Amino acid sequence: MNTPWKPAEQPDKFSFDAASEAEIAKVLVKYPEARKASAVMPMLYIAQRQMGRETGSAWVPVAAMDEIARRLDMAPIRVYEVASFYTMFNTRPIGRYHLQVCTTTSCWLRGSDDVVHACKKAAGVGGFGETSEDGLFTLTQVECLGACANAPILQVDDDFYEDMDGPRTEALIAALRAGERPPAGPTVNRCGSAPEGGRKTLLVTPEAASENQ
Numbered sequence: 001m002n003t004p005w006k007p008a009e010q011p012d013k014f015s016f017d018a019a020s021e022a023e024i025a026k027v028l029v030k031y032p033e034a035r036k037a038s039a040v041m042p043m044l045y046i047a048q049r050q051m052g053r054e055t056g057s058a059w060v061p062v063a064a065m066d067e068i069a070r071r072l073d074m075a076p077i078r079v080y081e082v083a084s085f086y087t088m089f090n091t092r093p094i095g096r097y098h099l100q101v102c103t104t105t106s107c108w109l110r111g112s113d114d115v116v117h118a119c120k121k122a123a124g125v126g127g128f129g130e131t132s133e134d135g136l137f138t139l140t141q142v143e144c145l146g147a148c149a150n151a152p153i154l155q156v157d158d159d160f161y162e163d164m165d166g167p168r169t170e171a172l173i174a175a176l177r178a179g180e181r182p183p184a185g186p187t188v189n190r191c192g193s194a195p196e197g198g199r200k201t202l203l204v205t206p207e208a209a210s211e212n213q
């Protein structure tokens with residue numbers, strides 16, 4: 001039962017399921033017993049993924065943070081501090097797909113405004129921090145994702161879609177809506193962050209160059 005001070009979306013309790021326990025065992029073994037609080041971020045990810053599996057909304061309720069604090073012998077406030085500091089952790093329910101648009105300098109210069117506009121239009125979301133009426137999409141503005149060479153970046157859940165523009169963003173959202181999951185990575189003709197269309201330098205090996213001399 002929800003107490004008056006508790007938002008309706010917050011569950012009363014949370015316990016890790018068998019799949020999460022298997023992941024937790026692999027995480028905790030990396031830390032000495034006296035330093036297991038260092039596992040707080042992987043534990044938050046595990047809880048968030050479990051909520052995604054169970055409810056279709058990947059977020060971390062307070063009850064899960066309390067359980068993490070108990071498992072790691074930490075004060076609950078220290079877990080709340082970590083979860084509320086990093087944008088990777090959602091402390092409120094979100095849509096099935098989390099659209100995270102980088103609008104920092106490189107992405108902005110390369111057209112992140114078009115990506116934002118396309119997200120709003122195709123997903124039916126009014127603005128940042130909002131979820132579409134159908135509950136499918138939540139739109140979030142994020143700072144540099146560390147993939148500036150492939151700007152602009154649209155992160156969907158844990159996947160980076162790179163070199164985005166308006167039409168490709170709309171096509172991606174249409175695919176997600178249809179239950180498809182297009183491959184992540186560059187959306188133009190390039191491998192990783194290599195130049196579009198292929199390599200432009202070091203086209204000749206040193207051996208071939210010396211043979212031609």
Ligand code: FES
Pocket residue numbers: 102103104105106107108143144145146147148151152153
């Ligand atoms: S500015 Fe967008 S990834 Fe760095």
